Amino acid sequence: MTYTLIDGRKVSTDIKNEISQKVAERKALGRKIPHLAIILVGDDGASQTYVDNKVKSCKSVGFHYTMMRFADTISEEKLLKHIDHVNNDDDVDGFIVQLPLPPHISVEKITEKIRSDKDVDGFTNHNFGSIISKNPLLMPATPFGVMELLRRYNIDTEGKHAVVVGASRIAGAPLSMMLAEQGRATVTICHKFTKDLGSYTRSADILLVAVGKPGLITADMVKEGAVVIDIGTTRVEGPQYPKGWAIQGDVDFKAVAPKTSYITPTPGGVGPMTIASLLLNTLRATELQHP
Ligand SMILES: NC(=O)C1=CN([C@@H]2O[C@H](COP(=O)(O)OP(=O)(O)OC[C@H]3O[C@@H](n4cnc5c(N)ncnc54)[C@H](OP(=O)(O)O)[C@@H]3O)[C@@H](O)[C@H]2O)C=CC1
Protein backbone atom coordinates (compact mmCIF):
# COMPACT_ATOMS: atom_id res chain seq x y z
CA MET A 1 0.00 0.00 0.00
CA THR A 2 1.23 3.53 -0.69
CA TYR A 3 1.09 5.70 2.36
CA THR A 4 1.20 9.43 3.02
CA LEU A 5 3.96 10.70 5.25
CA ILE A 6 2.66 13.23 7.79
CA ASP A 7 5.20 16.03 7.65
CA GLY A 8 5.32 17.68 11.08
CA ARG A 9 8.19 19.93 10.04
CA LYS A 10 6.16 21.43 7.21
CA VAL A 11 3.01 21.92 9.30
CA SER A 12 4.97 23.45 12.16
CA THR A 13 6.69 25.82 9.72
CA ASP A 14 3.26 26.88 8.41
CA ILE A 15 2.07 27.51 11.98
CA LYS A 16 5.23 29.48 12.80
CA ASN A 17 4.64 31.68 9.74
CA GLU A 18 1.09 32.34 10.93
CA ILE A 19 2.41 33.25 14.38
CA SER A 20 5.12 35.57 12.95
CA GLN A 21 2.38 37.42 11.10
CA LYS A 22 0.35 37.85 14.30
CA VAL A 23 3.44 39.07 16.17
CA ALA A 24 4.10 41.64 13.43
CA GLU A 25 0.48 42.82 13.70
CA ARG A 26 0.76 43.17 17.47
CA LYS A 27 3.99 45.11 17.04
CA ALA A 28 2.39 47.47 14.52
CA LEU A 29 -0.48 48.11 16.96
CA GLY A 30 1.92 48.75 19.86
CA ARG A 31 0.74 45.64 21.76
CA LYS A 32 2.92 43.50 23.99
CA ILE A 33 5.26 41.04 22.25
CA PRO A 34 4.84 37.49 23.66
CA HIS A 35 7.51 36.54 26.19
CA LEU A 36 8.23 32.88 27.02
CA ALA A 37 10.41 31.84 29.96
CA ILE A 38 11.99 28.39 30.13
CA ILE A 39 13.08 26.92 33.45
CA LEU A 40 15.74 24.22 33.10
CA VAL A 41 17.03 22.28 36.11
CA GLY A 42 20.26 20.30 35.73
CA ASP A 43 22.26 19.62 32.58
CA ASP A 44 20.64 16.56 30.97
CA GLY A 45 21.80 16.43 27.32
CA ALA A 46 18.41 15.61 25.77
CA SER A 47 16.63 18.36 27.75
CA GLN A 48 19.29 20.80 26.58
CA THR A 49 18.58 19.91 22.92
CA TYR A 50 14.81 20.34 23.36
CA VAL A 51 15.28 23.65 25.13
CA ASP A 52 17.66 24.88 22.40
CA ASN A 53 14.98 24.02 19.82
CA LYS A 54 12.40 25.99 21.78
CA VAL A 55 14.70 29.03 22.00
CA LYS A 56 15.42 28.85 18.26
CA SER A 57 11.69 28.73 17.53
CA CYS A 58 10.99 31.74 19.78
CA LYS A 59 13.61 33.70 17.87
CA SER A 60 12.19 32.65 14.51
CA VAL A 61 8.69 34.00 15.30
CA GLY A 62 9.88 37.18 17.03
CA PHE A 63 8.95 36.25 20.63
CA HIS A 64 10.98 37.46 23.58
CA TYR A 65 12.39 34.66 25.71
CA THR A 66 14.31 34.13 28.94
CA MET A 67 16.29 31.03 29.89
CA MET A 68 16.36 30.32 33.63
CA ARG A 69 18.89 27.67 34.60
CA PHE A 70 19.36 25.99 37.97
CA ALA A 71 21.75 23.34 39.23
CA ASP A 72 20.13 19.94 39.88
CA THR A 73 20.88 20.41 43.59
CA ILE A 74 18.28 23.20 43.88
CA SER A 75 15.75 22.46 46.64
CA GLU A 76 12.07 21.98 45.86
CA GLU A 77 11.27 24.94 48.09
CA LYS A 78 13.61 27.26 46.20
CA LEU A 79 12.22 26.17 42.84
CA LEU A 80 8.65 26.73 44.09
CA LYS A 81 9.65 30.24 45.23
CA HIS A 82 11.14 30.94 41.82
CA ILE A 83 7.93 29.80 40.12
CA ASP A 84 5.98 32.15 42.34
CA HIS A 85 8.26 34.95 41.22
CA VAL A 86 7.69 34.17 37.52
CA ASN A 87 3.93 33.80 38.15
CA ASN A 88 3.94 37.40 39.36
CA ASP A 89 6.27 38.82 36.72
CA ASP A 90 3.95 40.77 34.45
CA ASP A 91 6.48 40.78 31.63
CA VAL A 92 6.46 36.96 31.30
CA ASP A 93 3.30 35.79 29.51
CA GLY A 94 3.99 32.07 29.63
CA PHE A 95 6.59 29.67 31.02
CA ILE A 96 7.49 26.02 31.17
CA VAL A 97 9.49 23.90 33.57
CA GLN A 98 11.39 21.41 31.42
CA LEU A 99 10.95 17.76 32.47
CA PRO A 100 12.38 15.50 33.79
CA LEU A 101 13.18 17.06 37.16
CA PRO A 102 15.64 15.57 39.67
CA PRO A 103 14.04 12.86 41.85
CA HIS A 104 13.97 15.00 45.02
CA ILE A 105 11.56 17.45 43.34
CA SER A 106 7.87 16.56 42.98
CA VAL A 107 6.65 17.18 39.41
CA GLU A 108 3.09 17.39 40.68
CA LYS A 109 3.91 20.06 43.28
CA ILE A 110 5.86 22.11 40.76
CA THR A 111 3.18 21.82 38.08
CA GLU A 112 0.39 22.87 40.41
CA LYS A 113 2.33 25.99 41.43
CA ILE A 114 2.28 27.28 37.83
CA ARG A 115 -0.44 29.87 37.19
CA SER A 116 -2.86 28.20 34.76
CA ASP A 117 -3.06 31.22 32.46
CA LYS A 118 0.76 31.12 32.08
CA ASP A 119 0.96 27.31 31.81
CA VAL A 120 1.82 27.10 28.11
CA ASP A 121 2.67 23.38 28.36
CA GLY A 122 -0.94 22.83 29.46
CA PHE A 123 0.21 20.62 32.35
CA THR A 124 -1.87 21.95 35.26
CA ASN A 125 -5.02 20.17 36.40
CA HIS A 126 -7.00 23.23 35.37
CA ASN A 127 -5.73 23.06 31.79
CA PHE A 128 -6.17 19.28 31.69
CA GLY A 129 -9.80 19.93 32.57
CA SER A 130 -9.94 22.58 29.84
CA ILE A 131 -10.09 19.76 27.30
CA ILE A 132 -13.75 19.16 28.13
CA SER A 133 -14.59 22.85 28.51
CA LYS A 134 -16.57 24.88 25.97
CA ASN A 135 -14.20 27.74 26.75
CA PRO A 136 -10.73 26.20 27.04
CA LEU A 137 -7.78 28.11 28.49
CA LEU A 138 -4.50 26.49 27.31
CA MET A 139 -4.42 23.02 25.73
CA PRO A 140 -1.81 20.38 26.67
CA ALA A 141 0.84 21.08 24.01
CA THR A 142 1.76 17.62 22.66
CA PRO A 143 -1.82 16.33 22.22
CA PHE A 144 -2.85 19.71 20.83
CA GLY A 145 -0.08 19.31 18.23
CA VAL A 146 -1.28 15.80 17.33
CA MET A 147 -4.89 16.97 16.87
CA GLU A 148 -3.65 19.83 14.68
CA LEU A 149 -1.69 17.37 12.50
CA LEU A 150 -4.81 15.21 12.03
CA ARG A 151 -6.89 18.30 11.22
CA ARG A 152 -4.45 19.72 8.69
CA TYR A 153 -4.18 16.33 6.93
CA ASN A 154 -8.00 16.06 6.86
CA ILE A 155 -7.91 12.79 8.79
CA ASP A 156 -11.42 12.18 10.03
CA THR A 157 -11.65 10.85 13.58
CA GLU A 158 -15.43 10.89 14.08
CA GLY A 159 -16.71 7.42 14.93
CA LYS A 160 -13.28 5.90 14.32
CA HIS A 161 -11.59 3.56 16.76
CA ALA A 162 -8.57 5.40 18.17
CA VAL A 163 -6.20 3.31 20.29
CA VAL A 164 -3.79 5.28 22.48
CA VAL A 165 -0.81 3.37 23.88
CA GLY A 166 0.66 5.12 26.94
CA ALA A 167 -1.36 7.08 29.49
CA SER A 168 0.96 9.71 30.96
CA ARG A 169 -0.44 13.04 32.00
CA ILE A 170 1.65 14.96 29.46
CA ALA A 171 0.85 12.82 26.42
CA GLY A 172 -1.39 9.73 26.42
CA ALA A 173 -4.03 10.74 28.97
CA PRO A 174 -4.89 14.20 27.60
CA LEU A 175 -4.61 12.91 24.02
CA SER A 176 -7.22 10.19 24.73
CA MET A 177 -9.59 12.77 26.15
CA MET A 178 -9.13 15.12 23.17
CA LEU A 179 -9.72 12.32 20.65
CA ALA A 180 -12.98 11.45 22.41
CA GLU A 181 -14.18 15.02 23.09
CA GLN A 182 -13.03 17.07 20.12
CA GLY A 183 -12.37 14.19 17.74
CA ARG A 184 -15.59 12.24 18.50
CA ALA A 185 -13.61 9.01 18.27
CA THR A 186 -14.21 5.82 20.22
CA VAL A 187 -11.08 5.61 22.34
CA THR A 188 -9.21 2.72 23.94
CA ILE A 189 -6.40 3.56 26.37
CA CYS A 190 -3.60 0.99 26.78
CA HIS A 191 -0.84 1.14 29.37
CA LYS A 192 1.75 -0.95 31.17
CA PHE A 193 -0.87 -3.28 32.63
CA THR A 194 -2.69 -3.94 29.35
CA LYS A 195 -2.67 -7.65 28.53
CA ASP A 196 -2.10 -8.66 24.91
CA LEU A 197 -1.46 -5.15 23.57
CA GLY A 198 -1.58 -6.38 19.95
CA SER A 199 -5.22 -7.47 20.25
CA TYR A 200 -6.12 -3.79 20.84
CA THR A 201 -3.70 -2.12 18.42
CA ARG A 202 -4.81 -4.42 15.58
CA SER A 203 -8.36 -3.07 15.85
CA ALA A 204 -7.25 0.57 15.64
CA ASP A 205 -8.30 2.79 12.73
CA ILE A 206 -5.98 5.36 14.28
CA LEU A 207 -3.09 4.16 16.44
CA LEU A 208 -1.28 6.71 18.63
CA VAL A 209 1.75 5.64 20.63
CA ALA A 210 3.42 7.56 23.50
CA VAL A 211 5.48 5.12 25.55
CA GLY A 212 9.21 5.71 24.96
CA LYS A 213 10.15 2.16 23.93
CA PRO A 214 11.71 2.01 20.45
CA GLY A 215 10.37 -0.88 18.38
CA LEU A 216 7.35 -1.50 20.65
CA ILE A 217 4.92 -1.43 17.71
CA THR A 218 5.74 -4.04 15.08
CA ALA A 219 4.05 -4.63 11.71
CA ASP A 220 1.90 -7.53 12.98
CA MET A 221 0.30 -5.16 15.52
CA VAL A 222 -1.10 -2.78 12.89
CA LYS A 223 -4.25 -3.10 10.78
CA GLU A 224 -3.94 -2.64 7.01
CA GLY A 225 -4.77 0.98 6.10
CA ALA A 226 -4.50 2.37 9.65
CA VAL A 227 -3.29 5.87 10.53
CA VAL A 228 -0.23 5.69 12.81
CA ILE A 229 0.94 8.58 14.99
CA ASP A 230 4.24 8.02 16.82
CA ILE A 231 4.82 10.35 19.76
CA GLY A 232 7.74 8.45 21.31
CA THR A 233 11.15 10.11 21.10
CA THR A 234 13.98 8.16 22.63
CA ARG A 235 17.66 8.96 22.28
CA VAL A 236 19.38 5.74 21.33
CA GLU A 237 23.17 5.73 21.58
CA GLY A 238 25.45 3.80 19.26
CA PRO A 239 28.74 4.14 17.37
CA GLN A 240 26.94 3.76 14.03
CA TYR A 241 25.28 7.18 14.43
CA PRO A 242 27.23 10.26 13.26
CA LYS A 243 26.39 12.21 16.44
CA GLY A 244 26.85 9.14 18.65
CA TRP A 245 23.06 8.94 19.14
CA ALA A 246 19.84 9.02 17.15
CA ILE A 247 16.19 9.81 17.92
CA GLN A 248 13.83 6.86 17.62
CA GLY A 249 10.07 6.55 17.88
CA ASP A 250 8.05 3.68 19.38
CA VAL A 251 7.02 2.34 15.98
CA ASP A 252 9.18 0.10 13.77
CA PHE A 253 8.73 2.61 10.95
CA LYS A 254 10.29 0.63 8.07
CA ALA A 255 8.14 -2.45 8.61
CA VAL A 256 4.95 -0.65 9.68
CA ALA A 257 4.75 2.21 7.12
CA PRO A 258 3.79 0.05 4.09
CA LYS A 259 0.69 -1.19 5.96
CA THR A 260 -0.57 2.30 6.81
CA SER A 261 -2.53 5.00 4.98
CA TYR A 262 -0.84 7.81 6.94
CA ILE A 263 2.14 7.71 9.29
CA THR A 264 4.35 10.19 11.17
CA PRO A 265 8.13 9.81 10.95
CA THR A 266 10.44 10.27 13.94
CA PRO A 267 12.12 12.72 13.85
CA GLY A 268 10.07 15.16 11.77
CA GLY A 269 6.59 14.13 12.95
CA VAL A 270 5.02 15.01 16.30
CA GLY A 271 8.16 16.58 17.87
CA PRO A 272 8.12 19.84 15.89
CA MET A 273 4.35 20.11 16.48
CA THR A 274 4.83 20.17 20.27
CA ILE A 275 7.00 23.25 19.82
CA ALA A 276 4.49 24.86 17.45
CA SER A 277 1.76 24.27 20.09
CA LEU A 278 3.94 25.81 22.76
CA LEU A 279 4.29 28.94 20.62
CA LEU A 280 0.54 29.02 19.88
CA ASN A 281 -0.19 28.71 23.61
CA THR A 282 2.28 31.51 24.39
CA LEU A 283 0.57 33.77 21.86
CA ARG A 284 -2.82 32.89 23.37
CA ALA A 285 -1.57 33.51 26.91
CA THR A 286 -0.33 36.94 25.80
CA GLU A 287 -3.63 37.76 24.09
CA LEU A 288 -5.50 36.79 27.28
CA GLN A 289 -3.29 38.80 29.63
CA HIS A 290 -2.48 41.75 27.36
CA PRO A 291 -5.27 41.98 24.76
N1 LIG B 1 7.25 14.39 20.58
C1 LIG B 1 7.03 15.09 21.67
O1 LIG B 1 6.87 16.26 21.61
C2 LIG B 1 6.96 14.41 22.96
C3 LIG B 1 7.44 13.14 23.06
N2 LIG B 1 7.36 12.47 24.22
C4 LIG B 1 7.89 11.11 24.19
O2 LIG B 1 6.84 10.18 24.37
C5 LIG B 1 7.29 9.07 25.11
C6 LIG B 1 6.44 8.93 26.36
O3 LIG B 1 6.66 10.07 27.17
P1 LIG B 1 5.88 10.27 28.55
O4 LIG B 1 4.43 10.13 28.27
O5 LIG B 1 6.38 11.48 29.16
O6 LIG B 1 6.44 8.96 29.33
P2 LIG B 1 5.99 8.26 30.67
O7 LIG B 1 7.08 7.33 31.00
O8 LIG B 1 5.50 9.26 31.64
O9 LIG B 1 4.71 7.43 30.22
C7 LIG B 1 4.79 6.27 29.44
C8 LIG B 1 3.44 5.60 29.37
O10 LIG B 1 3.58 4.38 28.66
C9 LIG B 1 3.06 3.30 29.44
N3 LIG B 1 3.81 2.08 29.15
C10 LIG B 1 5.03 1.70 29.59
N4 LIG B 1 5.39 0.51 29.05
C11 LIG B 1 4.37 0.13 28.26
C12 LIG B 1 4.14 -0.99 27.46
N5 LIG B 1 5.04 -1.97 27.33
N6 LIG B 1 2.97 -1.08 26.79
C13 LIG B 1 2.04 -0.10 26.89
N7 LIG B 1 2.21 0.99 27.64
C14 LIG B 1 3.35 1.12 28.32
C15 LIG B 1 3.17 3.74 30.86
O11 LIG B 1 2.21 3.02 31.62
P3 LIG B 1 1.96 3.28 33.19
O12 LIG B 1 1.17 4.56 33.24
O13 LIG B 1 1.14 2.15 33.63
O14 LIG B 1 3.31 3.36 33.81
C16 LIG B 1 2.86 5.24 30.74
O15 LIG B 1 1.47 5.47 30.69
C17 LIG B 1 8.77 9.32 25.38
O16 LIG B 1 9.52 8.74 24.36
C18 LIG B 1 8.88 10.83 25.29
O17 LIG B 1 10.17 11.27 24.95
C19 LIG B 1 6.76 13.00 25.32
C20 LIG B 1 6.27 14.25 25.28
C21 LIG B 1 6.38 15.10 24.11
Ligand SMILES: Nc1nc(=O)c2c([nH]1)NC[C@@H]1CN(c3ccc(C(=O)N[C@@H](CCC(=O)O)C(=O)O)cc3)C=[N+]21
Ligand atom coordinates in the same frame (compact mmCIF):
# COMPACT_ATOMS: atom_id res chain seq x y z
N1 LIG C 1 7.99 20.88 30.31
C1 LIG C 1 8.19 20.06 29.27
N2 LIG C 1 7.47 20.23 28.15
C2 LIG C 1 7.64 19.42 27.07
O1 LIG C 1 6.97 19.59 26.04
C3 LIG C 1 8.60 18.36 27.17
C4 LIG C 1 9.34 18.23 28.35
N3 LIG C 1 9.10 19.08 29.39
N4 LIG C 1 10.27 17.26 28.47
C5 LIG C 1 10.61 16.38 27.36
C6 LIG C 1 9.47 16.19 26.39
C7 LIG C 1 9.93 15.78 25.01
N5 LIG C 1 9.56 16.88 24.13
C8 LIG C 1 9.93 17.04 22.79
C9 LIG C 1 9.77 18.23 22.13
C10 LIG C 1 10.22 18.40 20.83
C11 LIG C 1 10.83 17.37 20.18
C12 LIG C 1 11.33 17.60 18.79
O2 LIG C 1 11.22 18.68 18.23
N6 LIG C 1 11.95 16.58 18.17
C13 LIG C 1 12.51 16.65 16.85
C14 LIG C 1 13.92 16.14 16.82
C15 LIG C 1 14.84 16.84 17.77
C16 LIG C 1 16.25 16.32 17.73
O3 LIG C 1 16.75 16.09 16.62
O4 LIG C 1 16.82 16.17 18.81
C17 LIG C 1 11.69 15.78 15.92
O5 LIG C 1 11.04 14.86 16.39
O6 LIG C 1 11.77 16.02 14.71
C18 LIG C 1 10.97 16.17 20.80
C19 LIG C 1 10.52 16.00 22.10
C20 LIG C 1 8.96 17.84 24.86
N7 LIG C 1 8.85 17.49 26.13
